[in-house]
Structures are given as structure tokens and as C-alpha cells.
Amino acid sequence: MASRTDASPLAQTAHTPDLLAQRFAATRRLSLDLVATLSDADASAQSMPDASPAKWHLAHTTWFFETFILRDHVADYSAFDDRYAYLFNSYYEAEGPRHARPQRGLLTRPSLDDICIWRAHVDTAVQTALPDLPPAAHILIELGIQHEQQHQELLLTDLKHLFAQNPLGPAVWEKTAIASEVTQFSAMKWIEGNAGVTQVGHDGDGFAFDCEGPRHDTLLPPHALASRPVSNGEWQQFIADGGYHTPSLWLSDGWAWVQSESIDAPAYWDGDRHFTLSGWQAIDPAAPVTHISFFEADAFASWAGARLPTEFEWEVAAARLDPASGQQLDVAGPAHPAAAVDDTGLQQMFGSVWEWTGSAYRPYPGFRAAPGAVGEYNGKFMSGQFVLRGGSCATPRGHLRASYRNFFYPHQRWQFTGVRLAKDL
Numbered sequence: 001m002a003s004r005t006d007a008s009p010l011a012q013t014a015h016t017p018d019l020l021a022q023r024f025a026a027t028r029r030l031s032l033d034l035v036a037t038l039s040d041a042d043a044s045a046q047s048m049p050d051a052s053p054a055k056w057h058l059a060h061t062t063w064f065f066e067t068f069i070l071r072d073h074v075a076d077y078s079a080f081d082d083r084y085a086y087l088f089n090s091y092y093e094a095e096g097p098r099h100a101r102p103q104r105g106l107l108t109r110p111s112l113d114d115i116c117i118w119r120a121h122v123d124t125a126v127q128t129a130l131p132d133l134p135p136a137a138h139i140l141i142e143l144g145i146q147h148e149q150q151h152q153e154l155l156l157t158d159l160k161h162l163f164a165q166n167p168l169g170p171a172v173w174e175k176t177a178i179a180s181e182v183t184q185f186s187a188m189k190w191i192e193g194n195a196g197v198t199q200v201g202h203d204g205d206g207f208a209f210d211c212e213g214p215r216h217d218t219l220l221p222p223h224a225l226a227s228r229p230v231s232n233g234e235w236q237q238f239i240a241d242g243g244y245h246t247p248s249l250w251l252s253d254g255w256a257w258v259q260s261e262s263i264d265a266p267a268y269w270d271g272d273r274h275f276t277l278s279g280w281q282a283i284d285p286a287a288p289v290t291h292i293s294f295f296e297a298d299a300f301a302s303w304a305g306a307r308l309p310t311e312f313e314w315e316v317a318a319a320r321l322d323p324a325s326g327q328q329l330d331v332a333g334p335a336h337p338a339a340a341v342d343d344t345g346l347q348q349m350f351g352s353v354w355e356w357t358g359s360a361y362r363p364y365p366g367f368r369a370a371p372g373a374v375g376e377y378n379g380k381f382m383s384g385q386f387v388l389r390g391g392s393c394a395t396p397r398g399h400l401r402a403s404y405r406n407f408f409y410p411h412q413r414w415q416f417t418g419v420r421l422a423k424d425l
Contacts (some may be wrong), residue, residue, distance in 0.1 A: 015138070015142065017130055017131050017133075017138065020130065020138060020141055020142065021127055021130050023145055024123075024126065024127070024130075024141060024144075024145055025123070025127070027145045027148050027149060027152075027396075028119065028123055028148070030152060030331075030332065030396065031057070031058060031061065031148060031151070031152055031155070032058075032116065032119070033331065033332035034054075034152060034155055034156065034332045035054050035055075035058065035112070035155070036332065037172060037173065038054060038112070038159075038172075040055075040111055040112045040113070042054065042159075042162075043055040043058075043112045044105065044107065044108055044112070045105050045162055046102075046104050046105025046106075046162075047105075047158070047161045047162040047164075047165050048161065048414075049101060049102035050412065050414065051157075051158035051161050051162065051414065052101070052104050052154070052158055053104055053105055053107070053158075054155050054158065054159055055107075055111075055112050055115055056088065056104045056107065057151045057152075057154060057155040057158070058112075058115050058116070058119060058155075059084065059087070059088040059110075059115045059118070060088045060089075060090055060151065061144070061147065061148040061151050062088070062115070062118055062119045062122050063084060063085065063088040063089065064144050064147055064148075065122050065123075065126055065141075065144050066079065066080065066084075066122045066125075067085065067095065068140050068143075068144065068373070068374065069126055069129070069133070069137055069140055069141060069144065070122065070125050070126065070129065072137075073129070073133055073134065073136075073137040073140075074125070074129045074133075077125060077129075080118050080121050080122065081110075081118070084110075084118070085098075086098055086099060087099050087107060091376065091380075092373045092376050093376065094372060094373040094376065095373050126141070140374070142207055143374065143377075146207060146209070146399065147377075149395075149396040149399045150399075152329065152394075152396055153329070153392065153394040153395050153396070153415075156277065156329075156335055156394045157394060157414055157415050157416065158414075159172060159277070160172075160268075160275070160276070160277050160414075161414045163275075163277075163279075164268055164275040169275065169279045169280045170279060171277065171278045171279035171334075172277045172278070172334070173277055173278055173332075173333050173334040174278060174334070175276075175278035175279075175281060175334055186228070186286075186340075186343040187343075188226050188227060188228060188230075188234075188421070189226070189227035189343075190224040190225070190226065190227070190423065191224060191225050191226075191227055191317070191345065191346055192222075192223075192224045192425065193220065193223050193224060193225055193313055193316065193317050194220060194316050194317075195220050195221060195222045195223065195425075196219070196220060197217055197218070197219050197220075198217070198218060198220060198312075198316055199215055199216065199217055199218075200215065200216065200217075200218050200312045200315050200316065200403070201213045201214060201215035201216055201364055201403055202215060202401070202403040203215055203403075206401075208401065208403060208404075209377065209378055209404075209405070210367070210369060210370060210375075210377065210378055210379065211361075211363070211364075211367070211378040211379065211382075211405050212401070212403040212404065212405055213364060213367070213403075214364055214365070214366045214367065216364055216365050216366070218312045220310075220312060220313060220316060221424060221425075222424065222425035223309075223313055223422055223423065223424055223425055224422065224423055224425055225309055225313065225314070225317055225346065225420060225421075225422050226306075226420050226421040226422070227343070227345065227346060227347055228288070228340055228343070228346075228347040228348055228420070229288035229289070229348055229352065229353055229355060229418045229419060229420045230288065230289050230300060230304075230418065230419050230420070230421065231285060231286055231287065231288060231289060231339070232283050232284060232285050232286070232287055232288070232289050233285030233286065234289070234304075235266065235289040235292075235300070236283075236285065238300055238303055238304075239264070239265060241303070243299060243300065243303050244258060244263060244264045244265070245264075246303075248302075249299040249302045249303050250295065250298075250299045250302075251295060251298055251299075253295065253410065254293075254294075254295030254296075254298065254299060254410070257293070257295055257411050258295070263296075266289055266290065266291045266292045266296070266413070267291035267292075267413045267414060268291050269283070276334065276336045277334045277335060277336060278334040278336070281336075284338070284339065286339035287336075287337050287338050287339045288337045288339075288348065288352050288353045288418045289353075289418055289419070290337050290353045290392075290416045290417060290418045291413050291414065291415075291416065291417060292356075292413055292417055292418065292419065293410060293411050293412060293413040293417070294356050294386045294408070294409075294410035294411075295410050295411060296413070296419075297356040297417075297418075297419035298356075298358070300419060301419070301421055301422075304421055305423075306421040306422060306423045307358065307421070307422055307423060307424070308356055308357055308358035308419065308421070308422060309355075309357050309358065309420060309421075309422035310357055310358055310359050310422075311357040311359035311387040311389060311405065312359070313357075313422060314349075314355065314357055314389045314390070314420070315389065315402050315403060317346060317349065318346075318349045318350070318389070318390065318402040319402040321346065321349050321350065321402070322350070323350050323391075323400040323401050323402060323404075324350070324397055324398060324400070325350055325351070326348055326349070326350040326351030326352060326391075327348070327351040327352045327393045328350070328351040328391060328392075328393065328395050328396065328397040328399075328400070329393065329394050329395055329396045329397060330396075330397055335392075335393040335394040335416075336393060337352040337353050337392070337393050337416060337418070338352070338393075340352075348390075349390055350390055350391050350400055351390070351391050351392065351393060351395065351400075352390075352392060352393055352416075352418070353390075353392050353393070353416050353417060353418030354388040354389070354390060354391065354392050354406055354415060354416060354417045354418065355388060355389050355390045355417075355418055355419060355420045356386060356388055356417060356418075356419050357386065357387045357388065357389055358386070359386065359387045360385070360386060360387070361381070361382055361383075361385040361386060361387050361405065361407035362382050363379065363382055367379070381407065384409060385407040385408055385409050385410075386407065386408065386409075386410055387405050387406065387407055388405075388406040388407065388408065388417060389404065389405070389406070391404070391406075392415070392416035392417075393416060394416055
């Protein structure tokens with residue numbers, strides 16, 4: 001039977017089968033490490049429609065490999081359980097009906113242990129088949145690895161939101177000392193960016209999602225970027241100055257959101273403390289502010305006499321930097337943004353917090369979604385959302401690039417989202 005997903009791959013990879021197998025195993029292992037401290041109840045609950053249970057993330061990523069690798073490329077493979085496709089498909093219309101997203105927390109069965117048994121079965125089957133799979137399947141395994149890394153970050157942020165609803169304020173992991181917790185934030189500096197016609201978008205070297213291309217020309221006006229993200233201490237100044245009560249600072253939709261939701265601080269803030277994956281902790285004034293919406297980022301920029309950067313201003317500046325640098329996810333543990341350890345040049349462009357840009361999430365000139373189910377991965381969401389850049393403390397290291405485009409709706413803020421200012425010159 002012809003594969004449903006091999007006609008026009010989303011990404012290219014130059015990894016050998018052995019290296020791909022190693023990366024597959026390491027990625028799958030990290031997902032299990034992230035849930036190692038959870039009970040079945042912890043892993044089954046869903047705190048809001050935007051979030052998913054930890055168990056569901058483990059299952060959905062397994063469904064992805066079983067469906068697009070084993071079903072489509074291994075002739076004698078039989079599904080572990082035919083019912084799981086309905087339970088753990090996310091949004092792939094081409095794959096048929098599925099369980100409603102807001103009701104994922106009702107899936108008390110299969111249990112966390114059952115999901116782990118399924119994962120082990122699929123992992124063994126993929127590793128056994130991998131050396132004999134065609135190049136198109138290798139490309140899809142790479143896509144599956146990158147997809148699971150996205151879900152590792154989502155798992156952490158969804159788990160944080162879930163635990164924040166508990167009046168006991170439980171910790172997923174106990175707090176560890178952070179060397180860069182300095183309590184005083186350095187003065188923000190302005191770094192002049194490149195101006196003129198330049199190229200942006202993925203250059204074709206290594207993996208990228210389809211929405212990162214095609215590479216194309218863009219015109220950048222004279223501008224400058226802030227040397228670091230906005231800090232908690234600066235956000236406290238915004239609050240003290242009435243930022244959440246001054247309608248002239250806000251977009252109309254943002255002001256309506258502030259009023260209807262009674263927003264007066266970033267998510268998880270309560271006075272001088274905030275909720276973290278290590279429970280309630282004191283706010284570090286020097287650390288980047290996080291869990292803010294696009295609406296809040298835009299209002300702060302107006303208050304500061306600045307603006308949000310465009311995604312291309314951000315990308316061109318970041319292209320000179322190492323995407324594997326900064327505070328990112330290496331092992332299971334209490335991810336939370338920390339202050340920069342130096343104050344030279346552009347700091348924390350990668351890791352720490354996803355940075356809102358002023359750019360709508362829309363296709364680049366010449367963009368075409370791949371045919372088949374995997375073509376639904378990014379293109380269908382190019383409406384009503386804004387681009388974020390740079391990754392966060394919960395993004396697995398090695399997952400990021402300067403061209404990487406994340407995207408959320410303007411009111412969403414349960415992810416590790418922050419802001420870096422820009423200004424015209």
C-alpha cells in the first residue's frame with residue numbers, strides 16, 4: 001500500500017540510521033523521565049481545554065510513530081490496540097474521528113502503566129525496523145522526534161498549570177539552587193540591528209518545519225533590540241504604575257480581555273511570589289518575566305515607549321548566535337527562567353522564555369503545505385495567532401533554530417512566554 005505521508009516530506013535530515021536510532025531512544029527516554037515522579041492521577045487530569053494530561057502526551061507521541069512509521073512503512077505491522085487511534089489522534093482530519101480535546105482528562109483508562117507498555121512496544125518495533133526503512137520514513141522519524149520534543153515542553157507547561165490549581169501548591173520537583181539568581185536586574189541596553197534587504201527563513205541546512213520556509217527576501221527598517229528580555233522587576237514597575245488599569249496602553253481586544261478576565265498580573269503571580277514546577281517561590285526581580293500574553297507584551301511595550309520586534313528583526317539578530325546556548329531543557333527537573341549571567345551583547349535570545357513578536361503567524365511567500373495528514377502539522381493554524389521566537393527553559397536543547405516559529409493566540413499565556421522590546425531608529 002502506498003504511504004499516505006511520503007509524497008512531500010516536511011523536513012530533511014542527514015542523520016545516519018544509527019544516529020537517528022540514538023536520538024529516537026534519547027527523546028523517548030526523556031519523556032518517561034518527565035513523568036517519573038507522577039502518580040496515575042497526576043498524569044490523567046486535565047486542568048483546562050488548552051492543556052492535555054501528561055499521559056495523553058505520552059500516548060499521542062506514540063500514536064504518531066505507530067501511525068506514520070509503523071503502519072505506513074512496515075508491511076506486517078499490526079496496531080497494538082485499534083482503539084488508541086481514536087483516543088490519541090490530536091487534530092489530523094485525514095486520520096479520521098477522534099476524542100474531543102476538552103475531554104482528554106476523562107480518559108482514566110488506559111492507565112499510565114498501560115501507555116508505558118504501549119510505548120515500549122512501539123519503540124522496539126521502530127528500532128527493529130529502522131535500518132531497513134526507506135529515506136522517506138527516516139525523514140518522518142526525524143519529524144516525530146521533533147514533534148515529541150514539542151510535546152515534552154507542552155507536558156511540562158500543562159503539568160505546571162494542573163498543579164497550580166491545587167490549593168496545596170505541590171511541587172513536581174523540589175527547587176534546586178540557581179547560580180544566576182541575582183535578585184538585581186542589569187540596565188537594559190539597546191543593540192542596533194541590521195537594516196536593509198536581507199534573507200530570512202530556513203536555509204535548507206538540517207531539519208526545519210515546513211512553516212519556516214521558503215527562504216525569501218525581506219526589508220528591515222533601522223531598528224534596535226533590547227539586550228535582554230523584560231525582567232520581573234520591570235514588570236512589577238509596570239504594575240505599580242497602573243499598567244493593568246490604563247486602557248490607552250492596550251489593544252482593544254486586549255483591554256476587553258483584561259476586563260473580562262480580571263487580569264492584573266502575569267499568570268501564576270500572587271503578590272511577591274509565583275507558582276513554579278517547584279511549588280510557590282519568591283519572585284526573582286532579575287529573572288525574565290514569563291507567562292504573559294501577547295496582549296500584555298504589547299501593552300508593556302507601549303508603556304515603555306517601545307514596540308514588539310518583528311519576527312524577522314529577531315531572526316536576523318539571532319542568526320549570529322548559537323541556538324544550543326542558554327537555559328534549555330537537558331534533563332527532567334524544575335524548569336524555570338533565570339536571570340542572565342552576563343550583561344554583554346544580546347542575552348538569552350535562545351532559551352529562558354519564548355519571546356512574543358508583533359508578527360502574525362502567516363505563510364511565507366511560496367509556502368505550500370505537504371500533502372497528506374502530516375501536511376496538517378502547521379499550515380492549517382495560520383490564522384489569528386502571533387509568532388514567538390527563541391525557545392524557553394522547557395524547550396529540549398537541540399530543538400531550536402533562528403528560523404524556528406512558535407505560535408499562540410494572543411490571550412494564551414500558560415507557556416513560558418516573555419517579551420523583548422524593540423524600537424525604531
